[in-house]
Amino acid sequence: MIISRYLFREILNTLLAIALLLVMIYISHRFMKYLVQASVGDLPAEFIFQLLGLRLLSDLMLILPLAFFLALLLSLGRLYKDNEVTAMVACGIPLPFKSIIGFGVSFGFVIALLSLVLAPWAEEKRGILQVQLTTSAEMGGIAAGRFKEFSHGNGIFYVEELDTDSKLMKRLFVQVNLPNKRVVMIAKRGYQLVEDGELFLVLVDGNRYESEIGKLNYLITNFAEHRIRIPKRLDAIPKNTRIEAMPSYLLFLSERKELQAELQWRLSLPLSVILLAALAVPLSHTTPRQGQYSKIVLGILIYLIYNNLLNVAKKWVERGDVANWVGVWWVHLVLLFIIIVLFNYGHIKNAIRGLFKKA
Numbered sequence: 390m391i392i393s394r395y396l397f398r399e400i401l402n403t404l405l406a407i408a409l410l411l412v413m414i415y416i417s418h419r420f421m422k423y424l425v426q427a428s429v430g431d432l433p434a435e436f437i438f439q440l441l442g443l444r445l446l447s448d449l450m451l452i453l454p455l456a457f458f459l460a461l462l463l464s465l466g467r468l469y470k471d472n473e474v475t476a477m478v479a480c481g482i483p484l485p486f487k488s489i490i491g492f493g494v495s496f497g498f499v500i501a502l503l504s505l506v507l508a509p510w511a512e513e514k515r516g517i518l519q520v521q522l523t524t525s526a527e528m529g530g531i532a533a534g535r536f537k538e539f540s541h542g543n544g545i546f547y548v549e550e551l552d553t554d555s556k557l558m559k560r561l562f563v564q565v566n567l568p569n570k571r572v573v574m575i576a577k578r579g580y581q582l583v584e585d586g587e588l589f590l591v592l593v594d595g596n597r598y599e600s601e602i603g604k605l606n607y608l609i610t611n612f613a614e615h616r617i618r619i620p621k622r623l624d625a626i627p628k629n630t631r632i633e634a635m636p637s638y639l640l641f642l643s644e645r646k647e648l649q650a651e652l653q654w655r656l657s658l659p660l661s662v663i664l665l666a667a668l669a670v671p672l673s674h675t676t677p678r679q680g681q682y683s684k685i686v687l688g689i690l691i692y693l694i695y696n697n698l699l700n701v702a703k704k705w706v707e708r709g710d711v712a713n714w715v716g717v718w719w720v721h722l723v724l725l726f727i728i729i730v731l732f733n734y735g736h737i738k739n740a741i742r743g744l745f746k747k748a
Contacts, residue, residue: 392477393488396464400492404460411452412445419444439518446511447633450503454662455692457496461489461669462688469675486670493666501659505637508655512634543567544617546590548579556580561592563617573598574615588619646713650706653716657699664724665692671731695724 419441426432432440465484467473477484533551538544549560558579565572576595581588597610632651640652668691672684702717730737 392482393485396468396485396488397492399464399467400460400489403464404457407459407463408453408456411456412449415448415452416441416445436518440515443511443515443518446503447508447515450500450508450658453496453500453503454658454665457493457662458665458669458688458692459685461666462673462685465489465669465673466675466684469673484670489666489670490663493663496666497659497662500662501656504655504658509634509636516631516634561595563590563592565617570599570601574617576615582616590617590619591615592617644713646709647707649713649716650703653706653718654699654703657717657721660721661695661699661724664721664728667728668724668731671728671734691727695720698723 420437423432423437423440427434427437468484533548536545536547544563544565546561546563548558551558559577561574561576561579563574563576565574574592574595574597576592578593580591580593582591583589592615593613595612595615597612597615599608599610600606632647635648635651637652637655640648640655643649669688672688672691675684698720699717702711702720705711706713706716
């Protein structure tokens, strides 16, 4: 029990450090991407942290299994490097394999909570937020004294003065290029209005100048209020997020290939944590000369191949190339076979040598 608690503390401390490092790398990458989108007006700045938090919550189920696997490799590798495992075996105490698997099962429940409950919820909220972005992305990033394109580049407007608190715009210039005519509007005031899911730029107290392209005659109209509907950006509409946002219990009740593939993917993540915990035990076995980092590259390589095979198997299920009962489970069986081979590597090697000697 004392050995198990000591090992648990070592793994947990390493896990927290690696998970924090991976999360910081992920956040910095995503944050810079959102900042670039906000700087060009494709993303309103007030949505950055909401999107970042929801995206992180949905991707934690992919980050944490890798962090857990690396934590096991590093922690067990250190025990071998410092001869602590050798001392334990000399005292008749084997490496607590059951405790390691128990820790993997416990952590698997955390991943299951993320993949089956929290990640779909985060994807649903992100989809709702993306819908809001489609109505404001065109008019996001407004700044006084700067020209701003909208309507896929067919329109441009200029604001001389902007009240950042009330979002009221003063002294506006708007030009809209239609297929056979050009419209220019000048207004004293303006503001944005969302109505029935549509975004409008409302101009107050201004003039409208309309002319056919190539002609010099103008139709001049004075208006007290004039609305311009801002079309939704097609590239801002969320793509293929409905399945990822569906609650897991609905996936259990469906026989559609796409939904079954998503369900098997969600169930595979907690299962992979348990398999990776078992894999880390023989893979971390090193000699003091090798050091605790000698198997890290091999471990990461196996993890990448395993994760890529899961993605390929998921695509196969979605396309109907394999039966649902085969699904992605064959990938886990392949990893389980590798784990069994590594645990019995010494016996297998001796058996092969014996066959060669007899031959």
